[in-house]
Amino acid sequence: MVRGKTQMKRIESNASRQVTFSKRRNGLLKKAFELSVLCDAEVAAVVFSPSGKLYEFSSSSMSNIIERYQRKAKDPGSSAETTENDLQNLKGNSLDMMVKKIELLDISKRRLLGEVLDTCSIEELQSTQNQLERSLSRIRARKLMQNQILKGQTEQLKHKEKKLLDENRKLRAKFQNDELEPLKSVTEPQEVPRGRGLDVETELSIGCPRRQRLYIDPHEDCLSIH
Template structure:
């Protein structure tokens, strides 16, 4: 059967109580040492017996160092709690002030918008008018400043575009001039080449009328190495003309 649940209560027998204290104290110190070694934790243990005898255990760091660290942590926690409490108290005091201030600001906004003007006196209305006039002047001044800056930027862009346009126009004119000079050069070369080809063509033989004919002496002029044929530009003799007409 399993072990039953033991009810924790004070041991009435003094001897048994002392024996249990010794055993449990040794086990507690052993467990403290084990947790400090296994978990690399700083452990400080303080036990007082019923007779007021002190039993303590601390890790490699001294007991005083652990206690100082504990005191600093406790003071920081206490200060944090105190600060939170004070901040909550100050917030509770500041809340009504902030609400009243928000209501004043909302009322002023409505007045600037031309609403809820009935409760205002003549002096308050004049002051409100002066404030609106001053604000309107500031708004106009800022608007004019932004407008001037925008105009200056547009002028700079316009100047940059004009410079770019002039550069493109200059390049186009240079390209047109280059193309015109190239065309003239090609036309001149074409004319010179045509003239050269005409000079290089062989001359056509001269046309003779009547083909081969006999000379007065009956000798043939058509033979190779004989007399040359009369030029077509020379006048025909009368006797030849007479035969041609017949």
């Protein structure tokens, strides 16, 4: 987990100030030693604690380095070179800061993935755990919101499907009625009008047939046989 940026102001707590002094003093002297070994440079570092205690480091004789510094500071031609060197140092410091940030981000990522945890302190492990829990809470909230959106879309699709099925059922019923209507008119028997002159009465008799007469009824337009 990447620590928060420390504000550059005096630490009010005496205990915290003493702890920070010890850590950063050791880090400064360690960096001075590494610089002298890696780059074959003459390095001298002098630190006085708030109580006046002296801490120092020198890659060679401290007095020789101080005398060399004094001679260099008195040389008037060294000012331009010093300015150029300062600019180069600023550029180098910016590059070093960027490289350091990249390294910190890489370490943070590896810790979140569960790697390089053996070198972490209790505070760093707790900070990493808190960050993971916050990330997990945000992921769960996002997942819940996505599930609700999908549920709403599913309900809308089901309602639309039901509506389309009802319309399909109505259209199918209407289509079947339209097909059966012509068949019903063809197969239905037609009523034949019955005329008065078409009525026929039959009578069965046993014996000799009688002579029949043709009789015309003047009141009715029909024939009768007697």
